Amino acid sequence: MGFSEAPRAEDLSKCVHCGLCLNACPTYRELRVEMDSPRGRIYQMVQVSKGAEITDSYREHIDLCLACRGCETACPSGVQYGRLVEAARAEIEQKVKRPLGQRLLRSFVFETLLPSRGWLKIAGAGLAVYQKSGLQRLTRASGILKLMGGLGQAEALAPPMETPFFYRHMGRVFAAQGERKYRVALLAGCIANISFARLNEATVRVLQANHCEVTVHGEQTCCGALHVHSGLKDPARKLARKNIDALLDGGYDAIITNAGGCGSTLKEYGELLEHDERYAERAQRFSALMKDVNEFLASIELNTRMGEVRASVTYQDSCHLAHGQKIRSAPRELLRKIPGLTVREMRLSDLCCGSAGIYNVLHTDMSLQLLEKKMQNVNASGAERIATANPGCMLQLRAGVEKWGSGQRVSHVVEILDEAYRAAN
Numbered sequence: 001m002g003f004s005e006a007p008r009a010e011d012l013s014k015c016v017h018c019g020l021c022l023n024a025c026p027t028y029r030e031l032r033v034e035m036d037s038p039r040g041r042i043y044q045m046v047q048v049s050k051g052a053e054i055t056d057s058y059r060e061h062i063d064l065c066l067a068c069r070g071c072e073t074a075c076p077s078g079v080q081y082g083r084l085v086e087a088a089r090a091e092i093e094q095k096v097k098r099p100l101g102q103r104l105l106r107s108f109v110f111e112t113l114l115p116s117r118g119w120l121k122i123a124g125a126g127l128a129v130y131q132k133s134g135l136q137r138l139t140r141a142s143g144i145l146k147l148m149g150g151l152g153q154a155e156a157l158a159p160p161m162e163t164p165f166f167y168r169h170m171g172r173v174f175a176a177q178g179e180r181k182y183r184v185a186l187l188a189g190c191i192a193n194i195s196f197a198r199l200n201e202a203t204v205r206v207l208q209a210n211h212c213e214v215t216v217h218g219e220q221t222c223c224g225a226l227h228v229h230s231g232l233k234d235p236a237r238k239l240a241r242k243n244i245d246a247l248l249d250g251g252y253d254a255i256i257t258n259a260g261g262c263g264s265t266l267k268e269y270g271e272l273l274e275h276d277e278r279y280a281e282r283a284q285r286f287s288a289l290m291k292d293v294n295e296f297l298a299s300i301e302l303n304t305r306m307g308e309v310r311a312s313v314t315y316q317d318s319c320h321l322a323h324g325q326k327i328r329s330a331p332r333e334l335l336r337k338i339p340g341l342t343v344r345e346m347r348l349s350d351l352c353c354g355s356a357g358i359y360n361v362l363h364t365d366m367s368l369q370l371l372e373k374k375m376q377n378v379n380a381s382g383a384e385r386i387a388t389a390n391p392g393c394m395l396q397l398r399a400g401v402e403k404w405g406s407g408q409r410v411s412h413v414v415e416i417l418d419e420a421y422r423a424a425n
């Protein structure tokens, strides 16, 4: 590696401490603690950059940040907070040794499980048996989860497994419907292959219906977003190189993701690999080809041969799509083109729902606090359905509907488009 991962002085110095970001920050809104606001966190990063020790308290305030980047949208001075918090976490990883147990667990999850198709299949199969055999129902009914504290709450948020897994489509090329106008590659994610297999299939169908030949390249891997958010930049770089090698030279018009969180990192591969002589330029080109599926569909002439989807829907912005990639209108435009569908805006649709990668597992209390508020706004919109553009948000919102909702159905935007296309046939 040979270079410091620490936040850069020129990025830190952009903050003029005006405080205009405070109200956009979910953790500050909940706690009203300056050190849990963007401005307070930047202040602490500056102190560390001047030689202050990395204390447990510093780590806690940085860890409690959702990396939702709501503050970036609110900031008039152009502070790139996402870059700062990722750098702060990477610096902590570089300088502070975690206890052995934590190191082993993190190494297994981030370096073995997530990048490995084999391990994910095993984990997925085990969870599928737990969830579908009745064992999960029994465990939940027994009340034992309540005694397990955070672990019990995390169990409630574990994604349901969707068999057959999407892995069966790896290496396949799906023909465009009608004339082929575009050749695209789909990045299918890591956990999404076992827990959002139907969403990935719907994404392929919607792209096919829009004259795309869709390649699901067999050599693709996890995008590394969870790694970057956890400060593990080197393992993320390994994954980035693998995806670049697999997809960059395929001659695709676009590389597509249906996950707002992944898209944000994939579009920043250029930055992630800027010190890598062999990959810096290739990473820039890769990022330029990356498109969120909403962004791509809104940029082409959309096939409007759709049947009706009679329902009202409210759109929950995925933080990394709205604040990270600045994509807000594309998903709303697509929803508005679906016949029979009424779009109802909710209050604070771009305030984080508390999902934030694995945040809901690591900081379950804060995550649930945010989710409860989110559900109040969803309920007030009166919509029967919730649409969003990131699998993590879908899981979180489903848990929210179960706890505080009124039976709203949670879908990805492309799943509703898929329904409309199917209704036309």
Ligand code: SF4
Residues within 6 Å of the ligand: 014, 015, 016, 017, 018, 019, 020, 021, 022, 038, 039, 042, 071, 074, 075, 076, 077, 078, 079
């Ligand atoms: S991050 Fe931006 S909005 Fe927040 S205090 Fe600094 S300059 Fe102001």
Ligand code: SF4
Residues within 6 Å of the ligand: 024, 025, 026, 027, 028, 036, 037, 038, 041, 064, 065, 066, 067, 068, 069, 070, 071, 072, 081
């Ligand atoms: S990224 Fe989100 S949680 Fe973190 S400081 Fe910014 S607004 Fe607050």
